[in-house]
Amino acid sequence: xxxxxxxxxxxxxxxxxxxxxxxxxxxxxxxxxxxxxxxxxxxxxxxxxxxxxxxxxxxxxxxxxxxxxxxxxxxxxxxxxxxxxxxxxxxxxxxxxxxxxxxxxxxxxxxxxxxxxxxxxxxxxxxxxxxxxxxxxxxxxxxxxxxxxxx
Amino acid sequence: xxxxxxxxxxxxxxxxxxxxxxxxxxxxxxxxxxxxxxxxxxxxxxxxxxxxxxxxxxxxxxxxxxxxxxxxxxxxxxxxxxxxxxxxxxxxxxxxxxxxxxxxxxxx
Numbered sequence: 001x002x003x004x005x006x007x008x009x010x011x012x013x014x015x016x017x018x019x020x021x022x023x024x025x026x027x028x029x030x031x032x033x034x035x036x037x038x039x040x041x042x043x044x045x046x047x048x049x050x051x052x053x054x055x056x057x058x059x060x061x062x063x064x065x066x067x068x069x070x071x072x073x074x075x076x077x078x079x080x081x082x083x084x085x086x087x088x089x090x091x092x093x094x095x096x097x098x099x100x101x102x103x104x105x106x107x108x109x110x111x112x113x114x115x116x117x118x119x120x121x122x123x124x125x126x127x128x129x130x131x132x133x134x135x136x137x138x139x140x141x142x143x144x145x146x147x148x149x150x151x
Numbered sequence: 152x153x154x155x156x157x158x159x160x161x162x163x164x165x166x167x168x169x170x171x172x173x174x175x176x177x178x179x180x181x182x183x184x185x186x187x188x189x190x191x192x193x194x195x196x197x198x199x200x201x202x203x204x205x206x207x208x209x210x211x212x213x214x215x216x217x218x219x220x221x222x223x224x225x226x227x228x229x230x231x232x233x234x235x236x237x238x239x240x241x242x243x244x245x246x247x248x249x250x251x252x253x254x255x256x257x258x259x
Contacts (some may be wrong), residue, residue: 027201034176034197037220041177044219060184062192070195073158074202 008051009039012058019068023075031071035061154190161189162199163242166208166227166235175214175222176200200225208234 013032020028042048042057061067161183168179176197184193203209208231216222227235250256 030201031197034200034223035194037223038177038180038193038197040220041175041216041222045177060192061194066192067194067198070192071198074198 008054008058009036012039012061012064015064016067019064020071023071027071027075031067035067157189157191160242161191161196162203162208163235163238164189165196165199165203166231166238169209169225169227170232170235173224173226175216175224177222179225203231207231 013035016035017028017032020031023031038061039057043054046053046057048054048057062070164183165179168174168182179200180193180196183189183191183196200209200211204211204225207228210226210228211223212226213221213223247256
């Protein structure tokens with residue numbers, strides 16, 4: 001039995017691909033095909049059976065971050081052009097969905113803040129003196145009587 | 152060793168590997184990654200092969216393998232050959248100069 005072996009390779013290649021978004025499409029495809037061929041060749045030539053051996057192959061290839069960094073370097077692309085996703089996100093809903101949720105959350109937070117400010121301004125302008133003073137810690141009274149120097 | 156120097160010379164090690172016979176990617180990558188001094192992880196060599204191919208120094212073609220998945224064979228182009236020859240000349244005088252200045256030459 002070969003538990004999850006195709007998944008492990010697929011996951012690895014996907015993690016590399018995620019980090020190559022700043023590269024031209026054909027260069028991305030080329031690198032992924034090269035890596036896939038490398039893994040397939042290694043598995044055949046080393047007669048890999050266990051998942052542990054497969055992991056060793058992937059470790060020798062290098063982490064997706066390292067491989068992607070080399071790809072940018074060799075492509076001559078400015079490394080800053082590709083925003084790198086956080087390393088190894090295990091479960092991923094589609095990125096568009098996630099982005100949408102973030103925007104929604106940000107917008108609703110802004111609206112809430114705006115409303116809150118409005119309410120506070122309205123209230124404080126009606127109440128006269130701002131209640132801010134109450135929150136300020138009162139200055140502690142000076143010690144009752146400092147030991148006066150004896151003449 | 153300075154990574155810039157390492158990176159700048161690694162590509163000529165690649166060119167030299169296919170000087171006399173075509174080799175497939177995994178073969179090249181494995182061989183170079185074995186050299187500790189070069190400190191090249193296997194996966195980082197594929198982008199280098201890609202650049203050399205795009206720059207016209209290497210040619211590549213996919214071929215069926217007798218036992219296993221298809222292999223991508225790399226060969227040296229004429230301009231790759233002359234780049235390698237040029238590097239050999241430059242490298243020798245570069246090495247001699249550095250040896251003289253840093254004091255790493257052979258003890259006479």
